[in-house]
Amino acid sequence: MTHNLVADTISIIGHGGDEIEAYLAQPTDVDRVGSIVVIHHMPGYDDATKEICRDFAAHGYNALMPNLYSREAPGASPDDAAAVVRANGGVPDERLVGDVDAAMRHLKSLPHANGRVASIGYCSGGRQSFLAGCRLDLDAVIDCYGAFVTLDAPADMPFKFKAIVGETPNLSAPLLGLFGADDKNPTPDQVGVLERALTDAGKEFEFHSYEGAGHAFFWVGRPSYRPETAVEAWAVIYEFLGRTLA
Amino acid sequence: MCTYQTNKVALRGSAKARLGWMKVTDATIYFDHPVHFGAGHALMIDVTDPTKGPDARLALELDPTSARDLAESILRTLEQVPSELLAEFT
Incomplete structure (x- = not known):
């Protein structure tokens, strides 16, 4: 069933009490x-990811995307904002968690919310x-x-990303992982390392690695888009959400 | 893949971008997913003045051969400059 929906730009109070833009x-x-x-990808709070939010709403879920680049580039176009954040070394992990927490709380406060909240992220947002x-x-x-x-992340990059697989024992919910078998970042071997950590920690997870797909296979309109894989993976996502958010 | 591969360099010069002519002080060079160029990956260059805001940016997305040709052409052009003209910058 396709639901009727409304979508709007709102403000939420994110990490550190900062007012940030978000798409609901x-x-x-x-x-x-x-x-x-x-959680949007490295290229930013863009039209493609807003469309993803609307797709979730059309499937019967409230969806909220915080603009993780609000602070560095308020009101800027997504590509300009992404360029600034890249030059500055990415979004700090602590701030990201604070912004997702704020988004989660906002979603729980909505009148039709059942109190259950998932997160999804693409590319840098996946991490x-x-x-x-x-x-x-x-x-x-x-x-x-x-x-x-x-x-x-390599030491000579401005990005300060640190491995977070060590936090796996703290994972609070079932994890769905969607990967391209041709991806080099993460490679299938790296996905295997995460898989073993989840198994060792006794966590519930479901991983899919798609042949013929690389990184960013969900990114509609770009050469990395793989329509057949994306359609199949979207079905997996909605089955997973139907099971975990009911 | 999303490479995140990024290098930065300080600059002194000017560029013409959406806002018109502007002083530029920084460049970010990376090989990753382009926003506009029709390829999975590209060599990208952002020439910016960070003090003037996110849209004070001249952006290039190039295929690797073009990027290499451009880099070599810049070096060749500089090598052809009479040395007395470079004195202004020493």
């Missing part, structure tokens, strides 16, 4: 629904979704090809 999409013809925090799942009390976590989960 909500189904309008529902009673009680689950919610999802959408951040996993990180949020380890540090916040979520009900489901989805990591779409997140890099630097199992190894540090």
Whole structure:
């Protein structure tokens, strides 16, 4: 069923009490629904990821995407904002967790919310979704090809990403991982390291690695987009959310 | 893959971008997913003045061969400059 929806730009109070921009999409013809925090990819708070939020709403979930680059580049176009954040070394982990926490709380406060919240992130957001799942009390976590989960970013990069696989025992919710078999960051071997950590920690998880797909196979309109893989993976996502957010 | 591979360099010069001519002080060079160029990855260059805000940016997205040709052409051009003209910058 495709639900009616409304979508709007709002402000929420994020990490450190900062007011940040966020994009909220909500189904309008529902009673009680689950919610999802959408963590945008490295290229920013862009139209493609706003469309993802609307897709979640059309499938009957409240979806909220905080603009993680609000502080560095308020009101800037997504590509300009992403360029600034890249030059500055990315989003600090602590701030990311604070912003996802704020988004989660906002979603729980919505009138039709059933109190259950997932996170999903793409590219750098995949790592951040996993990180949020380890540090916040979520009900489901989805990591779409997140890099630097199992190894540090190289020292000569401005990015300060540290491996977070050591936080796996703190993961608060079932994890769905969606990866491209041709991806080099994360490689299938790196995904395997995370898989073993989850198994060792006794965590509930479900990983899918798609042949013929690399990084960013969900990114509609770009050469990395793999329509067949994306359609198949979207079905997996909605099955997972149906199970975890009901 | 999303490479995150990024280098930075300080600059002195000017560029013409969306806001018109501007002083530029920094460049970020990286090989990652382009926003506009029709390829999975590209050599990207952001020439900026960070003090003037996010849109004070001249952005290039190049295929690797073009990027190499451009870099070599810049070096070749500089090598052709009579040395007395470079004295201004020493």
